[in-house]
Amino acid sequence: MDLKLNGQVALVTASSKGIGRAVVKRLAQEGARVAMSSSSAERLSEALKTMPEEADRISVHPADLTSRQATADMFESVVARYGRVDILVMNTPGPRILPFVESTLDDWERAYNTLLRPAVQLSVAAARQMISQGGGSIVFLTSTWVKQPASGGVLSSSLRSAISTMCKQMAIELAAHKVRVNQIMPGATGTDRMKSIMAAKAASNHSSEEEEIERAVREIPLGRWAKPEEIASAVAFLASPESAFTTGASLQLDGGAIRSAL
DSSP states (O other): OOOOOOEEEEEHHHHOOOOHHHHHHHHHHHOOEEEEEOOOOOOOOOOHHTTTTTTEEEEEEOOOTTSHHHHHHHHHHHHHHHOOOOOEEEEOOOOOOGGGGOOOOOHHHIIIIIIIIHHHHHHHHHHHHHHTTTOOEEEEEOOOTSSSSSTTTTHHHHHHHHHHHHHHHHHHHHHHGEEEEEEEOSSSSSSHHHHHHHHHHHHTTOOOOOHHHHHHHHTTTSSSOOOHHHHHHHHHHHHHGGGGTTTTTTESEEEEEEEEOO
């Protein structure tokens, strides 16, 4: 299927590894010009080396999204380079895994500055840019934890739930400007982040990572974790004109792990 992304400009945050990097590669394979952002210039450089066939369609824009100024400067650098932003894929690193009663205000503040504040700041900037150019598409990468919280995930589920609500609000308000806004909720995916979650669970449960992985996979009807490339395919579709009548949608990609019908 031709997703009609050839020549479009996409900004993908937290994209030096894992799902974000897979999204960058998939969008570039579809012909998009992709601005790739992460807090580490070194990791971005290493990531780019893994995509030699797509490298001529990718630019790197390092930025620490916990800084308001760095976030603003990064977005401006993308617009300065390309003159527009057609797609924003808003990905963020995950916060600490810990029980609610062990969380501190510092933990909540760090999580806010890592997840929610940059999501608000960049989506406002992207929405204004897209309105001025006549349309665009924003895709938030959140988590199935916004729908089905898990022990230890209070920081992630709480702040990503705020992003989920914002996504729906934006979809309603921006539809008249031909700006579509959707979210994808990945479940267990084979990334470094998921390995760290399993390690935290193992420490909490006095078990091993292997036991926690086996337990997690047993809860997934398809019997495995997702591949980052599978999440990236869904992102590319939602970002593309092929999903032109889809806005305000929440797509869970979890191998059937969430049992609810809706």
